[in-house]
Amino acid sequence: MLQHGILPLYTPLSGSWLNMAESLQRIIVRRALSGQHFQTAQQVIGSLEGTVDGWNQNPTPFVWNGKRRRRRERARLRRLGGSGAAISYGYSITS
Secondary structure (H helix, E strand, O other), rough: HHOOOOOOOOOOOOOOHHHHHHHHHHHHHHHHHHOOOOEEEEEEEEHHHHHHHHHHHOOOOOOOOOOHHHHHHHHHHHHOOOHHHHHHHOOOOOO
């Protein structure tokens, strides 16, 4: 497997650390592979390694419940209906 660019890792099937690891993996893959068309596994590996190296040199914080979560929450509250005052406090007249 190593000769084909696959690194086998033991991964438990549960645990909160796994959620964070998967989130970081999605971010790295999106940054490294977005819009690229690689011909070999080595090119993919090199791009992933370069992305991680760049991120380590100038890290951005990983924030749970960041912008995306707030955006989803606002959309959920808008779907509830009610007045603007009800929406800003998360209450719905219809519930």
